[in-house]
Amino acid sequence: MNTPIRRLAVVIFAMFTALLMASTWIQFVQADDLRERADNRRTLMDTYSRDRGAILVNGTAVARSEPTNDELRWLRVYDTPSRYAHITGYYSFIYGAGAGLERTTNSLLAGTDDSLFYQRLADVITGRPATGTNLELTIDPAVQQAAVDALGDRRGAAVALDPSTGAILAMVSRPAYDPNALSSHNLAAVEQAYAELADDPERPLINRAIGGDLYPPGSVFKLVTAAAALESEDYEPDTELVGPLTYTLPGTSTELPNFQGAACDPEGRPTLAVSIQVSCNTSFAWLAGELGADALREQAEDFGFGQTLETPLPVTPSSYPAELDEPQLALTGIGQHDVRVTPLQVAMMAAGIANDGVVMTPYLIETLRGADLEVVDQTSPRTLSRAVSQSTAQELTEMMTMVVQRGSGQLAQVPGVEVAGKTGTAEFGSQGGAHAWFTGFAPADDPQIAVAVIVESASDNWVGETGGVVAAPVARAMLQAGVDR
Incomplete structure (x- = not known):
């Protein structure tokens, strides 16, 4: 064999080897990933041949499949779509399982999950049509509706948790959308x-x-700062702090004022309890410097900051900044600088305090049910962390009740129910914008529901949307619905 032919044979052999390796890689290594891709049309056609599982709230389907006479056979339908859109997500022939539970639990809803092997085997043996698994959610429809109604057309979000279990009772994001527009067969x-x-x-x-x-969490983060102070055992609720009319950030000439320039205490020495009640900026900025960044970071992490959570919806981890100078540290004490949170994280902070200092892992699915609504699996509550001691939790609760009774959170009061809460007005950007926060729980002595509400600033220029004025009434509606359930 001459040299050119031998070289050609080597090239052809290499090409066949590469083709064999590529096809083997695709068929065996990448097979599962390719099959589960949301935009895999062959998989979509297969799933459209069976009844996709329903998503249920209190036994009522908020996402279900209806039979059709067209090629796709099943149409995904969302009832009360604006109420549950961000929970359910959408299921589209063009865009696949997009967002929400439709995406994160796609294999369960489609009936293809490995955990359903025996159910699929039974379907084959009995000749029963293959169906997906139904998801029974933890959502309380009354609390969800209260949040939707109270938020109205304003941008923002609201979350409610059962403090003792971590069950998500409400999850609302605004603005919403209609998943039906994306599930239509009119492509x-x-x-x-x-x-x-x-x-x-x-x-x-x-x-x-x-x-x-x-x-930015703004003043609701003062709960973390206060928790770190109490856990250090160097501070008690009646310990006096340095809280002047304005506080000069360390190493700078920048003065940090209190809200509307008000004094926290006539002598500039408010206690920790009073500082929470009136949401004193100057005393908490000073306190952050005394505690140090490590103490605040560790306390935030104990409440869940930095945790990668799946409810099973993926939750972006909240964060406390890694590197800080002294003035930045002072600002983190009041939830500013680069502290960043989700509303779910803020609800977890309140729920942890309500649950004697124990933060439970949040979850959205109560039960998996088969085609005949028989129970396939049930979620068991799990502890995420101990954020604070029971005594610290009790002291924080007492301070938070004063916020609602006499302080900045009075619009969160529920008749006949003692509410514990904390307001926040979080600055953002460089134009003076501020978001409104409220977090809390009720009843304070026997917590059944913990909430967090954020109402985004209507513009980059703040026009008075404080947490106590704007977010607290939304929380009140949710708390009222929660204690009545």
């Missing part, structure tokens, strides 16, 4: 609807409750 209309949603500057597809651009 041209679907493409147009998606393009409009994707281009909308209000970003309705983002679930603000658990992700997107995280928020």
Whole structure:
């Protein structure tokens, strides 16, 4: 064999080897990933041949499949779509399982999950049509509706938790969208609807409750600062702090004022309890410097900061900045600088205090049910962390009740129910904008529900949307619905 032929044979052999390796890699190594891709049309056609599982709230389907006479056979339908859009997500022939539970639990809803092997085997043996698994959610429809109604058309988010279990009782993000527009079998209309949603500057597809651009927490973070102080055992609720009319940030000439320039205490020595009640900026900025960044960071992490959570919806981790100089440290004490949170994280802070200092892992699915609604699996509550001691939790609760009774959170009062809470007004950007926060729980002596509410600033220029004025009434509606359930 002459040299050119031998070289050609080597090239051909190498090409066949590469082809064999590529096909083996695709068929065996990448097979599962390719099959589970949301935009895999062959998989989508297969899943459209069976009844996709329903998503249930209190036994009522908020996402279900209806039979059709067209090629796709099943149409995904969302009842009360604006109420549950960010929880359910959407299921589209063009865009696949997009967002929400439709995406994160796609294999369960489609009936293809490995955990359903024996159910699929039984379907084959009995000849029963293959169906997906139904998801029974933890959502309380009354609390969810209260949040939707109270938020109205304002941008923001609201979350409610059962403090003792971590069950998510409500999860609302505004603005919302209609998943039905994306699940339609009119594919041209679907493409147009998606393009409009994707281009909308209000970003309705983002679930603000658990992700997107995280928020500065503002004064609700003072609960973390106060917790770190109490846990250090160097401070008690009646310990006097340094809280002047203005506080000069260390190493600078920048003066940090209190809200509306008010004094926290006539002598400039408010106690820790009073500092929480009146939401004193100057005393908490000073306190942050005394505690140090490590103590604040560790306390934040004990409440869940930095944790990668799946409810099973993926939650963007909240964060406390890694590197700080002294003035930046002071600002983190009041939830400013680069502290960033999700509303779910803020609800976890309140829930941890309500649950004697123990933070439970948040979850959204109560039960998996088969085609005949028989129980396939049930979620068991799990402890995430101990954030503070029981005594610290009790002291924080007492201080938070004073916020609602006499302080900045009085619009969160529920008749006949003692409410514990904390307001926040979080500055952002460079134009003076501020978001409104409220977090809390009720009843204070026997907590059944913990909430967090953020109402985004209507513009980059703040026009008075404080947490006590704007967010507290939303929380009140949710708390009222929660204690009545």
